[in-house]
Amino acid sequence: MRRGLIAWSKAELPESVFAARLQRLRAAMGKEGIDALVCYTNNTRPAAASWLTAFVPYWAEGLLAVPLSGDPLLTMAFSNRVVGWGKSVSCVARFQGLPRIGLGTGKYLAELGVKRVGVVEFDGLRKAVADDLAESAPQAALADASALFERVRVRPDAAEIALTAKAGNIARHALAQMRGDETRIGEALEAVEGPARRAGAEEVYLAAAPDLAQDQRFRRVEGSVTPGASFAVRATLAYKGSWVRVTRTVFRSGPSPLSERAAEIFAAATASLPSLDGVRGFRSWAIEGCRTAQPLDLLSGSLLAEQQPLAPESIVNLQAVIEVDGHNVALAAPALIGAGGFPAGALIAPLFERA
Amino acid sequence: MLAQERRKRLTDAMAQAGIEALVVYGNAWQGDYLRYLTDFSILEGHGLGLILPDGSVELLLDSATEAERAEVETTGVAIRLAPEIARGASARLDRIANHRIAAAPLGFMPKFLADAARSYKLEDGTRFVDKFLMVKLPGELDALRRAAKLADEGYQIFRKAAVPGRPQFELIAEIEAFFRGRGCPDNFMIMGSGGQDVTAMAPPSDRRIAKGDLVTTELTPAVEGYFAQICRTLVVGKPTPAQLRAFAVYREAMEAGIDAVRPGATAAMVAKAENDVFRKYGLGDYVTSKYTRVRGHGLGLFCDTKPHILEDVETVLEPGMALVVHPNTYHPDVGYMVLGDSVIVTEKGAEVLCGTPRELFEA
Numbered sequence: 001m002r003r004g005l006i007a008w009s010k011a012e013l014p015e016s017v018f019a020a021r022l023q024r025l026r027a028a029m030g031k032e033g034i035d036a037l038v039c040y041t042n043n044t045r046p047a048a049a050s051w052l053t054a055f056v057p058y059w060a061e062g063l064l065a066v067p068l069s070g071d072p073l074l075t076m077a078f079s080n081r082v083v084g085w086g087k088s089v090s091c092v093a094r095f096q097g098l099p100r101i102g103l104g105t106g107k108y109l110a111e112l113g114v115k116r117v118g119v120v121e122f123d124g125l126r127k128a129v130a131d132d133l134a135e136s137a138p139q140a141a142l143a144d145a146s147a148l149f150e151r152v153r154v155r156p157d158a159a160e161i162a163l164t165a166k167a168g169n170i171a172r173h174a175l176a177q178m179r180g181d182e183t184r185i186g187e188a189l190e191a192v193e194g195p196a197r198r199a200g201a202e203e204v205y206l207a208a209a210p211d212l213a214q215d216q217r218f219r220r221v222e223g224s225v226t227p228g229a230s231f232a233v234r235a236t237l238a239y240k241g242s243w244v245r246v247t248r249t250v251f252r253s254g255p256s257p258l259s260e261r262a263a264e265i266f267a268a269a270t271a272s273l274p275s276l277d278g279v280r281g282f283r284s285w286a287i288e289g290c291r292t293a294q295p296l297d298l299l300s301g302s303l304l305a306e307q308q309p310l311a312p313e314s315i316v317n318l319q320a321v322i323e324v325d326g327h328n329v330a331l332a333a334p335a336l337i338g339a340g341g342f343p344a345g346a347l348i349a350p351l352f353e354r355a
Numbered sequence: 356m357l358a359q360e361r362r363k364r365l366t367d368a369m370a371q372a373g374i375e376a377l378v379v380y381g382n383a384w385q386g387d388y389l390r391y392l393t394d395f396s397i398l399e400g401h402g403l404g405l406i407l408p409d410g411s412v413e414l415l416l417d418s419a420t421e422a423e424r425a426e427v428e429t430t431g432v433a434i435r436l437a438p439e440i441a442r443g444a445s446a447r448l449d450r451i452a453n454h455r456i457a458a459a460p461l462g463f464m465p466k467f468l469a470d471a472a473r474s475y476k477l478e479d480g481t482r483f484v485d486k487f488l489m490v491k492l493p494g495e496l497d498a499l500r501r502a503a504k505l506a507d508e509g510y511q512i513f514r515k516a517a518v519p520g521r522p523q524f525e526l527i528a529e530i531e532a533f534f535r536g537r538g539c540p541d542n543f544m545i546m547g548s549g550g551q552d553v554t555a556m557a558p559p560s561d562r563r564i565a566k567g568d569l570v571t572t573e574l575t576p577a578v579e580g581y582f583a584q585i586c587r588t589l590v591v592g593k594p595t596p597a598q599l600r601a602f603a604v605y606r607e608a609m610e611a612g613i614d615a616v617r618p619g620a621t622a623a624m625v626a627k628a629e630n631d632v633f634r635k636y637g638l639g640d641y642v643t644s645k646y647t648r649v650r651g652h653g654l655g656l657f658c659d660t661k662p663h664i665l666e667d668v669e670t671v672l673e674p675g676m677a678l679v680v681h682p683n684t685y686h687p688d689v690g691y692m693v694l695g696d697s698v699i700v701t702e703k704g705a706e707v708l709c710g711t712p713r714e715l716f717e718a
Binding site: 044084127184189191200245294 | 382383384396397398399400401417418419420422423424426427428436438439440441442461462463464465466467468469522523524525527528529531532533535536537538539540541542543544545554555557558559560561578579644645646647648
């Protein structure tokens with residue numbers, strides 16, 4: 001559940017940004033003969049709707065309907081008591097609260113008389129919502145529109161690049177608050193969580209690799225866990241709909257030159273994206289990005305047998321474990337594959353201290 | 356181990372019911388069915404779990420980050436990364452298409468997986484699993500007791516943090532940091548601050564706490580995945596006579612609700628006991644859906660699980676169920692107020708888990 005600050009920042013996301021995104025989307029819909037596009041949203045798959053409306057659900061679910069012409073309508077499974085709050089944190093022409101979002105959306109589509117409706121992530125749409133949508137808009141042919149949406153959404157605008165960098169810097173600043181001499185992982189997480197939320201993060205998921213020499217995998221930490229000689233904390237953080245993962249490795253003996261060398265290797269790898277040559281030598285790696293509704297979707301990684309090409313001019317997030325002189329260093333940071341006049345490379349410096 | 360006890364309970368019941376496979380869905384919003392089966396608390400993406408009568412469990416996740424985390428956090432579960440998860444799970448079920456397969460919660464299943472055109476048929480197994488989610492094992496109740504203690508401690512932090520001039524989201528930062536420091540990875544909380552202009556709780560905004568505000572919250576930390584909740588209201592400064600009079604109604608209503616909790620009673624009876632107090636004071640309008648959502652709800656692996664405490668919910672309470680009883684609603688004289696304690700249904704009635712006094716606190 002979202003527990004941080006949820007507020008539409010008109011300074012960082014002015015209405016003109018959403019107008020331009022809607023225009024791009026409608027142009028693509030028009031070319032493909034789609035009369036309306038529907039996106040599902042909940043707090044785990046908020047990215048498509050928030051990209052178009054600024055709305056981030058903390059609870060419940062919703063459907064956004066964007067007709068080719070006419071007002072977009074966001075239907076959330078809210079009681080009327082919360083609809084006012086929803087309107088206050090979103091940029092959408094119409095907002096309504098109904099328990100059965102599929103019925104409310106379908107009714108609107110029926111009123112508009114649309115015939116061809118594209119649904120983002122149609123295969124994954126939950127059954128009850130899909131059934132209600134089909135029942136209440138019987139005139140409409142529903143089909144998957146994930147590829148269309150992804151094509152429109154993949155190239156970031158200046159606002160998204162700025163917000164991703166800001167999210168990354170919030171995470172970086174929060175991770176920098178760990179002292180390095182913590183005797184419990186919980187102490188380290190406490191040091192990160194507060195600053196991240198005070199800086200306005202919508203959500204923070206913290207995970208740790210408590211002893212990097214033994215196991216490089218990250219987990220949520222419950223109870224009291226003692227760190228090893230080196231440990232890492234990963235902050236998965238959202239700010240105004242932009243999600244990042246940033247990881248810091250801590251050597252408990254003090255700042256290590258290994259961190260600097262790993263950061264240099266990491267920076268070189270992000271600068272060479274979309275080529276994967278820089279990451280192939282890493283112990284493990286994953287490149288994630290937003291395609292449709294999931295904020296951080298796996299695009300490429302060492303767990304996959306085959307790698308798909310990365311889209312040029314897109315925002316990604318690289319997670320890596322790099323072996324330096326026999327030591328594991330875990331790093332993660334958002335990166336840009338050259339867009340909007342910005343060069344390719346990490347959007348933040350994944351270095352927290354110098355030896 | 357609790358996870359193994361839960362699986363044993365499921366497989367025993369599956370054998371009795373003739374169910375040959377059970378598939379469950381989970382995401383970070385509705386993750387209790389998946390956690391029950393796989394012991395994994397999902398945060399990102401979709402998750403699907405499958406259990407067979409021999410107790411073998413498979414977990415499909417569409418996030419690589421989550422798949423890695425599941426490897427470390429679960430035991431006895433075969434984990435598979437499935438970027439196209441609905442199709443991946445469908446292909447898996449194709450291999451057991453001649454089996455009797457139940458799905459829970461069916462309405463949350465991805466459309467592709469639940470499509471009638473598939474080779475297999477999914478029965479609705481939601482109620483089958485719901486009874487296990489509601490009526491808990493001793494180990495589950497123990498986790499809830501520990502979560503309630505943590506909620507009490509968290510509320511002390513909340514009280515100290517609610518100072519004039521501080522924006523709501525900074526207050527919540529204090530609480531979340533406290534829980535992480537205590538080794539608690541998850542908490543659900545919403546809040547409100549203000550007066551008669553506030554009609555509900557919501558995520559934190561940048562509104563600043565002001566003198567005279569009613570500050571409301573429900574804190575819901577989790578221990579081993581089990582959420583316990585406390586709801587309290589405080590006043591920044593001295594409470595007014597109107598605020599004290601209003602609060603007395605909520606306390607009487609909550610205590611009436613808790614007194615109604617006993618085996619054989621229904622959720623509706625608990626709700627009616629709470630609402631009758633409001634009606635007695637001429638506040639009957641404020642227990643309707645126009646002003647309030649529920650008068651409490653179940654607690655467990657989801658912070659808002661069944662049964663919902665409403666006058667039309669006829670779920671019969673049984674020993675081993677856990678609830679929060681909270682007559683939270685709007686009061687026309689002072690604004691939105693909350694008060695709630697977590698309880699366990701025992702043979703003798705309600706075991707109250709929260710120890711924080713039932714007061715309108717001053718901050």
